[in-house]
Amino acid sequence: GAGVSQSPSNKVTEKGKDVELRCDPISGHTALYWYRQSLGQGLEFLIYFQGNSAPDKSGLPSDRFSAERTGGSVSTLTIQRTQQEDSAVYLCASSRQSTGELFFGEGSRLTVL
């Protein structure tokens, strides 16, 4: 497609379950970012990928969070043993390295009961 695609758009899960969120960036974009937006909060940086490697993982809130990117394209953000405070909208964005302009997906809204 023409834009950044994220799935699922909505996910409701029970506390303690694992969830996987997927991001399909714009074709040819080498950089991929994950952010978290909580209700009334700004954008919290989680992790970014340059190709398949993650130069900066400093934003991941805990070791329950992990992310990978394969083939320089699709990325998966995994949250293990979800907690209620993980409830948020998880946004993915991609960019060409040379410009830094980010193109955002619609987000995955996660609700942990």
Place this chain on the structure above:
Amino acid sequence: GEDVEQSLFLSVREGDSSVINCTYTDSSSTYLYWYKQEPGAGLQLLTYIFSNMDMKQDQRLTVLLNKKDKHLSLRIADTQTGDSAIYFCAETADNTGGFKTIFGAGTRLFVKA
């Protein structure tokens, strides 16, 4: 580390000018951005400025950059009700071979008719 700060709310009357301010900490920032998030929608790039520029004008939008004070502002002339949204300031710096973009918490602009 990197940090971007902006006020959380701004209210203006239709037809007036809006000025949204932002401060950032990373002196190595190469690009500074303003993104707009309309209700229920994803973020979209509104405008940007290179760090070697002082000002950029784009129709009703004027971006001013004071690099010495690390202060960025966005002025919207003749503000319309359709400008009501959250405006995010962001800085991008070349970081370990890629561009890392950090966002502020967002300024919610209310436009009163």
